[in-house]
Amino acid sequence: MTVPARVSLVTLGVADVRRSTAFYRALGWPVSSASAEGEVTFVRTAGAVLALWSEGELAADAGASAGERSAFRGVALALNLASRDEVDEALEQMTSAGGTVVKPPVATPWGGYSGYAADPDGHLWEVAHNPGWPLGPDGLPVLP
Amino acid sequence: MTVPARVSLVTLGVADVRRSTAFYRALGWPVSSASAEGEVTFVRTAGAVLALWSEGELAADAGASAGERSAFRGVALALNLASRDEVDEALEQMTSAGGTVVKPPVATPWGGYSGYAADPDGHLWEVAHNPGWPLGPDGLPVLP
Numbered sequence: 001m002t003v004p005a006r007v008s009l010v011t012l013g014v015a016d017v018r019r020s021t022a023f024y025r026a027l028g029w030p031v032s033s034a035s036a037e038g039e040v041t042f043v044r045t046a047g048a049v050l051a052l053w054s055e056g057e058l059a060a061d062a063g064a065s066a067g068e069r070s071a072f073r074g075v076a077l078a079l080n081l082a083s084r085d086e087v088d089e090a091l092e093q094m095t096s097a098g099g100t101v102v103k104p105p106v107a108t109p110w111g112g113y114s115g116y117a118a119d120p121d122g123h124l125w126e127v128a129h130n131p132g133w134p135l136g137p138d139g140l141p142v143l144p
Numbered sequence: 145m146t147v148p149a150r151v152s153l154v155t156l157g158v159a160d161v162r163r164s165t166a167f168y169r170a171l172g173w174p175v176s177s178a179s180a181e182g183e184v185t186f187v188r189t190a191g192a193v194l195a196l197w198s199e200g201e202l203a204a205d206a207g208a209s210a211g212e213r214s215a216f217r218g219v220a221l222a223l224n225l226a227s228r229d230e231v232d233e234a235l236e237q238m239t240s241a242g243g244t245v246v247k248p249p250v251a252t253p254w255g256g257y258s259g260y261a262a263d264p265d266g267h268l269w270e271v272a273h274n275p276g277w278p279l280g281p282d283g284l285p286v287l288p
Contacts, residue, residue: 003234006283007273008189009155009222011270032287035279042154047151047191048221052177055208057264062260062268063247064216072208072215073217074157074199075267077192079150090147095163103207116206126204131180139150143176 004027007048010077013120017041018054019098023120026097038107039050046139071122076127078140084113090127091115104141122136151192152222157199157210158265161185163242164196167264170241190283192240199265215266222270224285228257234271235259243269 004037014020021041025031032042032049043050059066081087087105094117095101105115105127133141158164165185169175176186176193187194203210225231231249238261239245249259249271258272277285 003223003237004225004283005173005187005189006170006223006226007151007189007194008272008283008285010151010154010192011220011222013218013220022197027149029149034287037286042287043149045149045151045286046281048154049285050151051222051288058218058220059216061247062220062270063231064268064275066216066218072206072210074202074265075217075219076155076157076202077151077241078155078195079147080152080175093147098145103205120220124192124208126153126206128152133253139148139152140191141193143178143186143193 009042009049009051010130011051011053011058012056012119012123013123016057016120017052018055019120022030023098024050024052027093036088068070076124076126078128080135081127081129082135084129087113087115087129091117094125094127098136153186153193153195155195155197155202155205156263156265156267158196158267158276159199160264161196161198163264167242168194168196172211192251202205217267218246220270224279225273227280228273231257231259231271231273235261238263238269238271 018038030044035041041052099117102118103116108114112130117125136142162182174188179185185196204259245261252258256274257276261269280286
């Protein structure tokens with residue numbers, strides 16, 4: 001057997017599910033009716049389902065200790081867009097929604113354009129345009 | 145403008161890109177030729193692209209300080225499968241590949257079956273069967 005190659009969900013541990021949900025809603029992202037108000041939110045995206053859940057409950061569910069959390073979590077999500085203008089606009093929208101630009105977008109050595117924003121809990125999103133990675137019909141990058 | 149709802153990539157910061165790549169390869173996951181041996185690996189999955197990159201470089205790219213890392217990162221990925229047997233088999237395969245089961249699978253209050261494994265860098269994967277979330281043709285859960 002091989003294990004199916006899937007990222008089915010990405011669950012972000014958050015301090016306040018309502019606050020976090022308001023942020024992603026403000027971007028226009030669709031919240032599934034499978035969500036439980038203030039307890040857990042599931043956001044439908046082109047790729048993995050994005051889940052927002054209490055960080056303490058996530059830790060407990062995994063049998064882990066939430067412990068002290070470092071500012072940098074060693075994980076970044078990325079949102080790939082079709083143009084530099086879309087990157088600028090998305091970062092503005094994320095700021096309006098209550099996020100923070102942690103790295104203004106710049107031209108990258110790989111020929112693209114990329115910046116980083118943090119959501120209200122410090123989860124990092126790279127917002128990027130990569131002309132070498134065309135987007136498929138579902139909006140996700142198509143890799144060789 | 146609304147921001148397209150996408151999780152395009154999930155980048156995991158890792159201590160050793162070769163070791164981490166060997167783990168995901170051992171699961172049978174397809175590595176893209178866009179990867180650079182030992183520097184960065186891109187894995188094609190049904191959802192987001194999974195990227196494996198030096199944790200220090202990821203922090204620097206985001207303008208963050210890698211600093212001290214807590215054992216629990218406040219993020220979990222999930223791999224949703226079609227049956228309980230598939231969950232058991234995937235967790236065995238992850239162990240054979242060098243991962244660690246941090247929570248053996250159990251029946252859950254929501255009628256499913258779920259366990260957690262950590263990859264060689266401690267990134268958490270929930271491995272689950274949720275009978276209430278049917279899998280679409282691409283293998284990803286279809287949410288109401």
